[in-house]
Amino acid sequence: MVALGGCGGGQSANTAKPQTPAEKSESPGAAVEKPPAAGEPIKIGAFFSASGGAAPLGKPELDTVRMLVDELNQKGGIGGRPVELIAYDDKSDQNEAVLAVKKLIESDKVAAIVGGTISGNSLAVIPQVEKAGVPYLSVAASRQVVRPDDGSPRKWTFKTAQGDDIVIDKVLEFLKEQNLTKIAWLNVANAYGSSGRAEFERLAPNYGIEAVAKEEFEATVNDAKAMLTRVKKANPQAIVVWGTVQESAVVTKNIRELGFDVPVIESHGIGNPQFIQLAGEAAENVVFPIGRIVVADQLPDSDPQKATLLEYKKAYEAKYGTAPSTFGGHAWDAFQILIAAIEKVGTDPGAIRDAIEGTKNFVGITGVFNFSPDDHTGLTKDSLVIARVKNGAFEFVHP
Incomplete structure (x- = not known):
């Protein structure tokens, strides 16, 4: 399981058949968190890219939700009813995601669904959840997850990662500065990449910024030097790399190997310490927009999210022995917003949907959420900060 911010499309994997109830507790494709015996369980579905190309995003998302379910059930669940988490690994593959959500809706009969690490997988399952009328909180980034090109918002779908329209706006603001x-x-x-490019092309003229070169690379790229040789001839003042952890690390290393002496700005899809591990010294001084979790310790005490961020960070590190990522934060937000809705209105799908849409001033990991009928992301670019890699760690630059 994984999510690039929530983010991009997944790589192909062999399509597996939906599992039987007997299989799902044993197979790596699904995990059921068995609640303590106390009242009828509330079933919550999840699917993340815990393996495959998007695993650096989806694995911390799955781990975060498992942690939260454990914490919630230890406190007595919801109104004395335990939460049963039914989670599937979509293996970073759209077909697997569609099969997982079909099973969650038709066989597992879950009250709501969280997940969809990468934009392609989230987009692929939306027709199912919208038709079935099941509340769905995506953790992917593409604006189209909640608002397709025709402009009409989805009814049952929400998301907790900043939209690429918001993130691109932040990047353009920084470039202009x-x-x-x-x-x-x-x-x-x-x-993920094509959606980011579309938003860049739409918004860049507002900032007087021009792309003197435009290129694409595969999510499975292992050498981008030929592409970068073409880019070098265009003599850009800076390079923007829009991808997630694994492929962006390859491109970043190649940029350094070819001797580019220009700033490198990347997407929020690299907001995981694994990017630094994979890119090595090439990651130094890379600048990117990101949610506050990766620089939580460096925030001023006046920041309204700081206490929540540090609490999540402490719990995650204690349980898993590693720092949380921005992607796990998207899952934290999705799960907590859903639980708040269920605590308020119960398990009726329509009531849950309405309660989520009415969420106001929810202080989360990704930002402070304010949903509305016209905004199923609920975030502004103020939810982002500019960070950079310095001495092998993420460093806060400015809001």
Whole structure:
């Protein structure tokens, strides 16, 4: 399981048949968190890219939700009813995601669903959840997850990762501040990358910024030097790399190997310490927009999210022995917003949907959420900060 911010499209994997109830507790494709015996369980479905190309995103998402379910049940569940988490690994594959959600809806009969690590997988399951009328909180980034190109918002679908429209706006703002107006745009060739590129092309003229080179790279890229040689001839003032952890690390290493002496700005899809591990010294001084969790310790005490961020960080590190990522934060938000809705209105799907849509001033990991009928993301670009990699760690630059 995984999510690039929530983010891009997944890589193909062999399609598996839906599992029987006897299989799902034993197979790596599904995990059921058995609640303590106390009242009828409330079933919550989840699917993340815990394996495959998007695993650096989806694994912390799955781990976060499992942790939260344990904590909730230890406190007595919801109104004395335990929560039963039924979670599937979609293996970073759209077909697997569709099969998982079909089973969650038709066989497992869950009250609601969280997940969809990458944009392609989230988009692929939306027709099912919308038709079935099941509340769905995605953790992927594409604006189209909640608002397709025709402009009409989805009814049953929400998301907790900043939309690429918001993130691109933040990147363009930073580029303008730095007087970097001639840039090279490079994006991964999947739903996450193409959605980011579309938003860049739509918003860049507002900031007087021009792409002197535009290129795409595969999510499975292992050498981007040929592409980057073309980019170098365009003589950009900066390079924007729009991808997630694994592919962005490869491209970043190749940029350094070819001797580019320009700033490198990347997407929120690299917001996991694994990016630094994979890119090594090439990650140094990479700048990117990101939610506050990766720099929580560096925030001023006046920041309204700081206490919540540090509490999540402490719990996650205690349970898993590693720092949480921005992607796990998206899952934290989705689960907690859903639980707050169920605590308020019970398990009727329509009532849950309405309660989620009415969420106001919810202080989460990704930001402070304010949903509405016209906004099923509920975040602004103020939910992002600019960070950079410095001495092998993430460093806060400015809000």
